[in-house]
Amino acid sequence: MRIIGINGSPRKKGNTQALLKVAMKSSKIDNVKLIHLVDYEILSCDGCGACWKTKKCPIDDDLEKVISELVRSDAIIIGSPAYYGTVSAQMKAFIDRSGELLGARGHPLKGKVGGALSVARRWGHITTWTALLLYVLEMRLIVPGAGWGAATAMKPNEVINDEEGVERAKELGKSIGKLSRILSKKS
Numbered sequence: 001m002r003i004i005g006i007n008g009s010p011r012k013k014g015n016t017q018a019l020l021k022v023a024m025k026s027s028k029i030d031n032v033k034l035i036h037l038v039d040y041e042i043l044s045c046d047g048c049g050a051c052w053k054t055k056k057c058p059i060d061d062d063l064e065k066v067i068s069e070l071v072r073s074d075a076i077i078i079g080s081p082a083y084y085g086t087v088s089a090q091m092k093a094f095i096d097r098s099g100e101l102l103g104a105r106g107h108p109l110k111g112k113v114g115g116a117l118s119v120a121r122r123w124g125h126i127t128t129w130t131a132l133l134l135y136v137l138e139m140r141l142i143v144p145g146a147g148w149g150a151a152t153a154m155k156p157n158e159v160i161n162d163e164e165g166v167e168r169a170k171e172l173g174k175s176i177g178k179l180s181r182i183l184s185k186k187s
C-alpha cells in the first residue's frame with residue numbers, strides 16, 4: 001500500500017511537513033511519499049472550463065505529475081499552514097486546478113482514504129483545516145473521524161512541541177492506516 005502527503009507550505013523543512021510525516025509514520029503504511037507543492041509549478045485556475053469538455057487542462061505545467069502520484073496512492077493526507085486564515089497560495093492553486101480536473105474525470109480518487117492537517121501560529125487552524133477537508137470530501141475520499149487535525153507552531157519544527165497537535169496527527173495516521181488495510185482486503 002502507498003500513502004502520500006501533500007505539503008502546501010513553501011517551507012520544505014517547516015511544521016506542515018513535520019506533521020504530515022508524523023501522520024504517515026503512524027499509518028504503518030510502508031510505501032510513503034511526501035510531495036512539496038513548492039517543488040512543482042502549479043499555476044492558478046483561469047476558470048476557462050475547458051477541462052469539463054476535454055478532460056485535460058490547457059495550462060502546461062506540473063499538475064498532471066502530482067495528479068498521477070495521487071491516483072497511484074491508496075491513502076492521501078493534505079496539509080497546509082494557515083496563511084491569513086486559509087490555505088497557502090500553493091495549496092489553493094492545487095485545490096482549484098486538481099479539483100476541477102478530477103471532477104471532470106469523474107472523481108478517480110473516489111474510495112481512497114484521506115485526511116487533512118493544518119498548522120497555525122495562533123489563528124485560523126480550523127478555517128484552514130476546513131478548506132482542506134472540503135477538498136478531500138469533494139474528491140470523494142473516505143475520511144476517518146480522528147478529531148480536529150490542527151496544530152500550533154510558528155518557527156520550523158516547533159510543531160513537535162505541540163503534544164496535542166502531534167497526538168491528533170498520530171490519531172489521523174493510525175485511523176487512515178487501519179481503514180486502508182480494511183478496505184484493501186474487501187476490494
Ligand SMILES: Cc1cc2nc3c(=O)[nH]c(=O)nc-3n(C[C@H](O)[C@H](O)[C@H](O)COP(=O)(O)O)c2cc1C
Pocket residue numbers: 009010011013014015016017080081082083084085086119120121122123124125152153154155156157
Ligand atoms: C504569509 C503568512 C501568513 C500567515 N497567516 C497566519 C494566520 O492567518 N494565522 C496564524 O495563526 N498563523 C499564520 N501564519 C504563521 C504560519 O501559519 C505558521 O508559521 C506555520 O507554522 C507555518 O507552517 P510551515 O512551517 O509548514 O510553513 C502565517 C505565516 C505567513 C508566512
